[in-house]
Amino acid sequence: MTTPSTPTTPTASSTPTASFAGRTVLRVGYGALQLERLRDRRAEAVALLRRAIELGVDHVDTAEFYGSGFANDVIREVLRPGDDVLVVTKVGAAPDPGGPMPLRLAQRPEQLRACVEDNLRSLGVDRLPVVNLRRLDSGPGLRPEGDQVVGLDDQLAVMTALRDEGKIGAIGLSCVTSEGLRRALPAGIVCVQNAYSLVARDDEDMLRLCAAEGIAWVPFFPLGGTFPGMPKVTDEPAVHAVAESLGVTAAQVGLAWLLHHAPHVLLIPGTADASHLEANTAVGGITFEAATLATLDAVGSRSAEVPLG
Numbered sequence: 001m002t003t004p005s006t007p008t009t010p011t012a013s014s015t016p017t018a019s020f021a022g023r024t025v026l027r028v029g030y031g032a033l034q035l036e037r038l039r040d041r042r043a044e045a046v047a048l049l050r051r052a053i054e055l056g057v058d059h060v061d062t063a064e065f066y067g068s069g070f071a072n073d074v075i076r077e078v079l080r081p082g083d084d085v086l087v088v089t090k091v092g093a094a095p096d097p098g099g100p101m102p103l104r105l106a107q108r109p110e111q112l113r114a115c116v117e118d119n120l121r122s123l124g125v126d127r128l129p130v131v132n133l134r135r136l137d138s139g140p141g142l143r144p145e146g147d148q149v150v151g152l153d154d155q156l157a158v159m160t161a162l163r164d165e166g167k168i169g170a171i172g173l174s175c176v177t178s179e180g181l182r183r184a185l186p187a188g189i190v191c192v193q194n195a196y197s198l199v200a201r202d203d204e205d206m207l208r209l210c211a212a213e214g215i216a217w218v219p220f221f222p223l224g225g226t227f228p229g230m231p232k233v234t235d236e237p238a239v240h241a242v243a244e245s246l247g248v249t250a251a252q253v254g255l256a257w258l259l260h261h262a263p264h265v266l267l268i269p270g271t272a273d274a275s276h277l278e279a280n281t282a283v284g285g286i287t288f289e290a291a292t293l294a295t296l297d298a299v300g301s302r303s304a305e306v307p308l309g
Helices: 032-038 042-054 070-078 109-123 152-164 178-187 204-213 237-246 250-261 274-285 290-297
Strands: 017-020 023-026 059-061 086-091 093-095 103-105 128-134 168-174 189-193
Touching: 032 042, 032 070, 042 070, 042 274, 070 109, 086 109, 086 168, 093 109, 109 128, 109 152, 128 152, 128 189, 152 168, 152 178, 168 178, 178 189, 178 204, 189 204, 237 250, 237 290, 250 274, 250 290
Parallel strands: 059 086, 086 128, 128 168, 168 189
Antiparallel strands: 017 023, 093 103
16 A cells, blocks of 8 residues: 555645535535534634635535534634535424433424524525435434324425425435435435445445435445444544555545545535544545555445434
8 A cells, every 4th residue: 555645635636526416516525513512612613614614615514403503603604705615404303402402303394494494594594505304214313203203205395395485405315215215306306414434334225326316425424423332433443554554544544435435425524623624624635545445345334223212
């Protein structure tokens, strides 16, 4: 294995691009969930997101329930018209600061509409370019119960109505099954957000379906998860061996593998640390020889199905 050039900042030559919702974006974006960790240090949160834009990030993933609106509020403050950043948000859950968890499910059609309105208001925009419908049919996390068990067709009806009204530009899906994605294809799905990583590749068939349909694959938990029982990329000896040979971190290897695995994969790693941000945005410049990629491909995959309720 040879040591590649691993720049600390992305450039046009080092960071690949992909098509997403009718535009071209860098394949390494930023997930805003971790901004909540800087709630008591707002200036640091603003500076971190501004730094991401300076590093070339042009795709930011967020939700109104990230920090009960804090992430959206920071995005609204930081982004300027000339930044030309694609902001992708999601619905299907809502903030619940006083509850046992900081969010509650909001799967009913009227709740989805209310979530869209909340995101429009907190981001200070008239239109959300892409909105992911968080279905909760697969992957780690909560499962809907009672009146939160809602048919996909009913949800897609309100989402397409919102698109027709001009309040959203395009529809994505999150925590969806292959069957659900196939049923939703006529609605014009532009992206899928499922838990997926080197060590949790349950959705390989869906990854190929997305490639065939021109749908962006935007994995969350790209390095494995923090829930008990979920595998982690950085626990793999093979990943550490590759990282050492290339002079990069194990986390960078895990992210770079995703970029090499399929050309329609877009990354949205989140962090509240400026040095980690720079390391994440640099993974587009990491290259693997064929033997190195084969070593990583041989790492075993384990299920990411860890329901919490």
